[in-house]
Amino acid sequence: MDRIEKKARKYFGTEVTARDRAIFEGAITLGAIFHQFTGLPLTKSLIPLIQETIEKTMSVQPFIQKIKVKINEDEVRDYAHTYDYSVLSGDILELEVISQYENARVHLGMKYVEDLDYPLMFIKKIEEI
Amino acid sequence: MDRIEKKARKYFGTEVTARDRAIFEGAITLGAIFHQFTGLPLTKSLIPLIQETIEKTMSVQPFIQKIKVKINEDEVRDYAHTYDYSVLSGDILELEVISQYENARVHLGMKYVEDLDYPLMFIKKIEEI
Amino acid sequence: MDRIEKKARKYFGTEVTARDRAIFEGAITLGAIFHQFTGLPLTKSLIPLIQETIEKTMSVQPFIQKIKVKINEDEVRDYAHTYDYSVLSGDILELEVISQYENARVHLGMKYVEDLDYPLMFIKKIEEI
Amino acid sequence: MDRIEKKARKYFGTEVTARDRAIFEGAITLGAIFHQFTGLPLTKSLIPLIQETIEKTMSVQPFIQKIKVKINEDEVRDYAHTYDYSVLSGDILELEVISQYENARVHLGMKYVEDLDYPLMFIKKIEEI
Numbered sequence: 377m378d379r380i381e382k383k384a385r386k387y388f389g390t391e392v393t394a395r396d397r398a399i400f401e402g403a404i405t406l407g408a409i410f411h412q413f414t415g416l417p418l419t420k421s422l423i424p425l426i427q428e429t430i431e432k433t434m435s436v437q438p439f440i441q442k443i444k445v446k447i448n449e450d451e452v453r454d455y456a457h458t459y460d461y462s463v464l465s466g467d468i469l470e471l472e473v474i475s476q477y478e479n480a481r482v483h484l485g486m487k488y489v490e491d492l493d494y495p496l497m498f499i500k501k502i503e504e505i
Numbered sequence: 506m507d508r509i510e511k512k513a514r515k516y517f518g519t520e521v522t523a524r525d526r527a528i529f530e531g532a533i534t535l536g537a538i539f540h541q542f543t544g545l546p547l548t549k550s551l552i553p554l555i556q557e558t559i560e561k562t563m564s565v566q567p568f569i570q571k572i573k574v575k576i577n578e579d580e581v582r583d584y585a586h587t588y589d590y591s592v593l594s595g596d597i598l599e600l601e602v603i604s605q606y607e608n609a610r611v612h613l614g615m616k617y618v619e620d621l622d623y624p625l626m627f628i629k630k631i632e633e634i
Numbered sequence: 635m636d637r638i639e640k641k642a643r644k645y646f647g648t649e650v651t652a653r654d655r656a657i658f659e660g661a662i663t664l665g666a667i668f669h670q671f672t673g674l675p676l677t678k679s680l681i682p683l684i685q686e687t688i689e690k691t692m693s694v695q696p697f698i699q700k701i702k703v704k705i706n707e708d709e710v711r712d713y714a715h716t717y718d719y720s721v722l723s724g725d726i727l728e729l730e731v732i733s734q735y736e737n738a739r740v741h742l743g744m745k746y747v748e749d750l751d752y753p754l755m756f757i758k759k760i761e762e763i
Numbered sequence: 764m765d766r767i768e769k770k771a772r773k774y775f776g777t778e779v780t781a782r783d784r785a786i787f788e789g790a791i792t793l794g795a796i797f798h799q800f801t802g803l804p805l806t807k808s809l810i811p812l813i814q815e816t817i818e819k820t821m822s823v824q825p826f827i828q829k830i831k832v833k834i835n836e837d838e839v840r841d842y843a844h845t846y847d848y849s850v851l852s853g854d855i856l857e858l859e860v861i862s863q864y865e866n867a868r869v870h871l872g873m874k875y876v877e878d879l880d881y882p883l884m885f886i887k888k889i890e891e892i
Contacts (some may be wrong), residue, residue: 380844383620387627399525400532400613400628407536414673414721415799417823429816436804436848457767459752461823463672465723484529491512494717498516499529509715541673543850544801546694558687565675565719586638588881590694592801594852623846641878645885654786658871658886661787665794742787749770756774757787 394478395502401439402475402484406497409434409443409471410486416464419455423447426464441481444472466495481505523609524631530568531604531613535626538563538574538600539615545593548584552576555593570610573601595624610634652736653760659697660733660742664755667692667701667729668744674722677713681705684722699739702730724753739763781867782889788826789862789871793884796821796832796858797873803851806842810834813851828868831859853882868892 377385388397409430418426427445435443448468453460462468471486483501488494506514517526538559547555556574564572577597582589591597600615612630617623635643646655667688676684685703693701706726711718720726729744741759746752764772775784796817805813814832822830835855840847849855858873870888875881 378844380621380846383618384625384627384846387614387616387618387625387629389628389630391631392628395525396528396628396631399528400626403529403532404536404626407533408540411537411540411673412802415669417820419823422819422823425816425819429812432809432812433804436806436809436842438845455823457765458825459750459754459767459771463724466721485516487516489512489516492509492717496513496516496717497529497533498513499518499521499525500516501518502520502525507715509717513717540802544670544798546691548694551690551694554687554690558683561680561683562675565677565680565713567716584694586636587696588638588642588879588883592853595850621846625846638879641876642883642885645872645874645876645883645887647886647888649889650886653783654886654889657783657786658790658884661790662794662884665791666798669795669798743774745774747770747774750767754771754774755787755791756771757776757779757783758774759776760778760783 394480395482398439398475398477398480398482399499399502401437401477402473402482403497405434405437405440405443405473405475406471406484406486408437409445410466410469410495413464414466417461418447418452418464419461420449420452423449423452439475439477440473441476442472442474446470469495476505479505523607524611527568527604527606527609527611528628528631530566530606531602531611532626534563534566534569534572534602534604535600535613535615537566538572539595539598539624542593543595546590547576547581547593548590549578549581552578552581568604568606569602570605571601571603575599598624605634608634652738653740655735656697656733656738656740657757657760659695659735660731660740661755663692663695663698663701663731663733664729664742664744666695667703668724668727668753671722672724675719676705676710676722677719678707678710681707681710697733697735698731699734700730700732704728727753734763737763781865782869784864785826785862785867785869786886786889788824788864789860789869790884792821792824792827792830792860792862793858793871793873795824796830797853797856797882800851801853804848805834805839805851806848807836807839810836810839826862826864827860828863829859829861833857856882863892866892
């Protein structure tokens, strides 16, 4: 553990494991992405740029290894006139986040679940590496 | 586990424990609060209202039991003239979140750590109840 | 014009009138409200608190005299279970803003217009007072 | 005026001129940018991507002709360790927006004014074209 992480580690309970921590860091990023980018104006042609920007900016958060963003193109309007564009919301956004702390790697995700009418965040897999 | 939670549970890996889940849900809320409310205009006299609103709105998120928000009053400007107000940011915001999933209860927090020049999020305590 | 406003005024073109300025300040606040609060979790019972918080926080912006927020209750979910809540978006939000600069007072608004499938912002009335 | 704009125009007072409207639309976008992107994590190397994304996404808003975003690189941290990154805020953000409605073109801006300790938004120039 480096000198900087030692300073941070003091704020965590001693019972907190690498697994706990990896889940914690990945989940923060899921919540952060949703609430930072909801409301963003978008059109079909801007989707690749927006996906890249979310992936790269939110990957600077601690212990995030990878982010994959998918905006559901079929639900995005096509800019046929002045007022014809969409706004980013949870029901058109799909996320994959991989976080890692020491030897614990966690795969997390978000997707809109029709059955719940809810953009559900979830832990897909927890690995020891 | 109720009928609705069963539907959600299918998206989680089978290795995910109550402890994992409680950490996950609390951490989402920490990330969400930061990115939802950063940028909010505020003055000293509005602090109690804003604290209450953050606490109550973000407590509707899944498995959040309690949120306590503290905005550092000493750092908030006093509205002596038209342009004299503050904007909510991580260095004046302190958070306590308690999440619970089944028998696992987790105490999480955020506070600005001068030593890191960073609004650190952390897990204070994990309880089995 | 007070000393502080003189400092700000230097950044504006000399052709900018009180009418221009009042429109400008009110419109900023409309854009600000939409993009600050979109994504906020809410339930029916939280509507009065959220309305009050938007009104009071965004009224600290320069030259805003009054804000009236109406969240369309019929479109807000009722919290029957863990995942059953809404998220604030432009189609359930109605705004009235009054801005004033010197003798110019402007009434602005936002409402979802079904015909455009768009949360339209508009200038209702410009008064000289 | 096209068919769609006619539908929108009904919500505006009859006294609203092209000049009023161009100011209105540009100002909305200034307020929107500030409150949408405040809180975004960033490092020096991400500045060009973020600038482009703000410019392109916010240009889909009605009657916006051009947006130029400048993030003050000197104030952005350099990612020497896990917690060493910045968060977008008004004091490191400079904006230029050009809006146009019919024959009225308006140049608007935002920059941090040290003298006011405030990220001031302003109307630089109003043109008839």
